[in-house]
Amino acid sequence: MNNSIWNLDTTNNIKELKKDLDIDILIIGGGISGISICYNLINCHKKVVLVEANKVGSGITSKTLGKITALQGHYQDIYNKYGYYITKKYYTSQLEAINLLTKTIIDNKIDCNLEKTAAYLYSSAEATTKKLQEEFQLMQKIGFTNITKENTLPNKEKYPYIISDTNSYTFHPLKYINSLKKIISKNKIDIYENTRIISIIKKDNYYICKSNNGIIKTNKIILACHYPFFLFPYMMPLKVTLEKSYIAAKKEKYYNFSALNKNDKESFRFYKNLTTTYKIFQYGTHNISFNNNYKKHFETLKNKINNWNYLWSNMDIMTGDYIPLIGKIKENFYLATGYNTWGMTNGTLAGKVISDLILKNENTYEKLLDPNRKIYSHWLLAIGSSMYSFTKEKLLPQKKWYNKKIVFDKINNQDVAIYYDNYGIKHPVLRKCPHLKCQLLFNEEEKTWDCPCHGSRFDLEGNVIAGPSNYDIKVK
Numbered sequence: 001m002n003n004s005i006w007n008l009d010t011t012n013n014i015k016e017l018k019k020d021l022d023i024d025i026l027i028i029g030g031g032i033s034g035i036s037i038c039y040n041l042i043n044c045h046k047k048v049v050l051v052e053a054n055k056v057g058s059g060i061t062s063k064t065l066g067k068i069t070a071l072q073g074h075y076q077d078i079y080n081k082y083g084y085y086i087t088k089k090y091y092t093s094q095l096e097a098i099n100l101l102t103k104t105i106i107d108n109k110i111d112c113n114l115e116k117t118a119a120y121l122y123s124s125a126e127a128t129t130k131k132l133q134e135e136f137q138l139m140q141k142i143g144f145t146n147i148t149k150e151n152t153l154p155n156k157e158k159y160p161y162i163i164s165d166t167n168s169y170t171f172h173p174l175k176y177i178n179s180l181k182k183i184i185s186k187n188k189i190d191i192y193e194n195t196r197i198i199s200i201i202k203k204d205n206y207y208i209c210k211s212n213n214g215i216i217k218t219n220k221i222i223l224a225c226h227y228p229f230f231l232f233p234y235m236m237p238l239k240v241t242l243e244k245s246y247i248a249a250k251k252e253k254y255y256n257f258s259a260l261n262k263n264d265k266e267s268f269r270f271y272k273n274l275t276t277t278y279k280i281f282q283y284g285t286h287n288i289s290f291n292n293n294y295k296k297h298f299e300t301l302k303n304k305i306n307n308w309n310y311l312w313s314n315m316d317i318m319t320g321d322y323i324p325l326i327g328k329i330k331e332n333f334y335l336a337t338g339y340n341t342w343g344m345t346n347g348t349l350a351g352k353v354i355s356d357l358i359l360k361n362e363n364t365y366e367k368l369l370d371p372n373r374k375i376y377s378h379w380l381l382a383i384g385s386s387m388y389s390f391t392k393e394k395l396l397p398q399k400k401w402y403n404k405k406i407v408f409d410k411i412n413n414q415d416v417a418i419y420y421d422n423y424g425i426k427h428p429v430l431r432k433c434p435h436l437k438c439q440l441l442f443n444e445e446e447k448t449w450d451c452p453c454h455g456s457r458f459d460l461e462g463n464v465i466a467g468p469s470n471y472d473i474k475v476k
Contacts, residue, residue, distance in 0.1 A: 003310065003311075003312055004062050004247075004310065004312045005249040005271070005280065005310045006063075006064075006066070007058075016192055016195055017192035017214050017216075019214050020214045020215045021049060021214065021215075021216045021218075023048070023216065023217070025048045025049070025218065025220045025221075025222065026050075026051065026209060026216055026218040026220070026221050027048065027049070027050040027051070027222045027224060028051055028221065028223050028224060029052065029059075029225030029226065030050060030052030030057065030177075030181075030191065030193065031057060031060055031061040031225075031226065031343075032057075032061045032176075032344060032347030032348065033336040033337075034222070035056065035177050035181060035351075036180070036347055036350060036351025036352075037224060037336070037351045037355055038050045038180075038189060038191070038351075039104070039351060040351045040352060041189070041355050041358065042183075042187045042189065043187075044358070044359060048189045049191075049192065049216070050184075050191045051192045051196075051216070052192070052194075052195065053195065053196035053464075053467070054193065054194065055193050056178065056181050057173070057178060059226055060226050060314065061174065061177055061343065063313070064173055064344060065170075065258070065268075065269050065280055065282060066170055066171050066172060066173045066271070067168070067169075067170055067258050067269055067344060068098055068101055068170065068171060068344050068345060069094075069119040069165065069168035069258065070091060070094035070098060070144075070167070071120075071163065071165040071168060071260070072094070072260075072340075072341075072342050073135065073262045074340070075087055075090075075091065075138050075142065076135050076138055077322050078322050079138055081321050088142040090322075090323055090368065091139075093349055093365045093368065093369075095167075096349065097345035097346065097352075098168075098169070098345060100348050100349070100351070100352055101344065101345070102169060104180075105171070105176065108179065108180075110175070110176060111175060111179070112175035112179060113171055113271070113273070114169060114171045115170050115171070116166075116168070116169050117168050117169060117257050117258055117269075118154070118165065118166050118256070118258075119165045119168035119258050119260070120150070120163065120164050120165075121135070121162070121163040121165075121259070121260050121262060122259060122261055123160065123161060123262050124159055124263065125263045126160050127263075128161075128262060128263040129160045129161045132161045132163060133161065135163065135262075136149060136163050145167075146166040147163055148164045149161070149162065149163065149164075150163070154255050154256070154257045170258055170269050170270075172271075173344065195213055195214075196211060196470060197209050197210070197211050197216075198210050198211060199470075205332075206218060207219075207220075207221050207332070209221070219332060220332045220358060221332065222334040222335075223335050223336070225467060226315075226337060226466070226467065227317060227337065227455055227467055228337065228468065240317045240319055240337075241287055241289075241317075241318050242287070242289075242315055242318065242454065243285050243286065243288065243316045243341070244292070244294075244297075244314070244315050245265075245283070245284060245286075245341075246283055246297050246298055246313050246314075247282045247301075247312050247314060248280075248281050248301050248302070248308040249271070249278045249281070249310040250279055250306075250307055251276055251278055251309060252278060253277065254270050254272050254277035255270050265283075265284075265285040266281070266282065266283050268281040278309070278310075282314070283300070283301050288315065288450075288452050288453075288455060292441060294313070294441070294444065294445060295444050298311065298313075312446065313443070313445075315455050315466075316339065316340065317337055318338070318340050318341075319338040319340060319375060320375040321375050323338075323340075324336075324338045324349070325338035325371035326346070326353050326354065326365075326369040327370050327371050327372075328357055328372075329371050334354050335371045336354060349365070349369075353365055353369060402442065404420075406419060409428075411475050412475070412476065414475060414476070415430070416428045416475055417430075417431045417449070419447075421460070427460040428475045429461075429462040429475060430462065430473040430475060432473075433451040433453065433454070433456050434456075434469045434470070434473065435451065435453075435467075435468050436453060436454065438451050438454070440458070440473070443457075447459070451469070454468050455468070456469035458472065462474035
């Protein structure tokens, strides 16, 4: 089954926007960031509305592994760039996020399969052992108190060097999101789904947001939609890169732990529902602009995980310093993105930080996470990645791994790509992403058209299913 395991046992009643609104605060995006921000604003005595382009939780949150941990494997990277103080502050931010998330679950009696687990960071290569030793020493220095050195995982797999942290959890992210959605709605905050914001215009001291179903006038905007769709003024394509990974879930014996392989970028955890236990395994992480033979990556994953039951891909926004972009980007305009594969903690953290900024409460992480900070070292990679994929896909749209089901043609003087399904029915779409005109790649496993520049995705009929594009690629 080619979808995420989290999409199976959750329900979601759809409420669409069908009128114009005049409000105080608009939250754009219904993943863990948007929902967490909304939850923290329940008692703010302002008119708050959240809009989601698809279904709440159906984006990146539905594709995560559902780990809640501070054992993330990149403290040495932060330390090399910023030193001890910033590294420790990032660590304490993750601790606060873990405490906030678990407290929310417990206080609200949310049934989302929350389990305290040990998390493990290991390497399958002897050459990486020294780096893990340095990571362990740094983690002790910045305040980790629950870490130990091991050489065997709980499932008896042995590795040269393993770091264990017992202050970690796993959970079902969509059960959590949908439970918070119900709590928010009961507190008279409106959540509108299938409501995509197409444009934002600043006018005097407020914003006019055009959606597919109505106009929203708002005093403040919080953009929590994974990859911001605007180019100016923030120039998002110069700030971050995107990484794609491939995930499978298969029925397997249950172990109460999660693990991350630092050198191979493999990550896994175990999950049990009422009747079945699964191992969820992530593999093959790469920059979306390079090495983007999706078919090959999925085949490699299938070979590693025989008899898989669920298969999907995920996309993460990476910053140059491994610290998220959370906070105010200009007056009355806020951003939450760039979680570097750790969305469950950092999305929760965004809920607290941005709500504090709006409510004018002091927050110790405001400066650390400031999205306007300069990360010059990442600009060259960000620009180079986009330019490489833009040029390559324009010159070589036909890939050697495509089968005969993919045809490029013209219809009504428009450049189109056509996919012929197993019944011979053709599905034509426009070849360019409406965001910044990059040529699209076909994802044969998930039957989507994906942008290798900035991550937009479209279904076989040309409907946009993930931004930053706000427009479809249907042939007219």
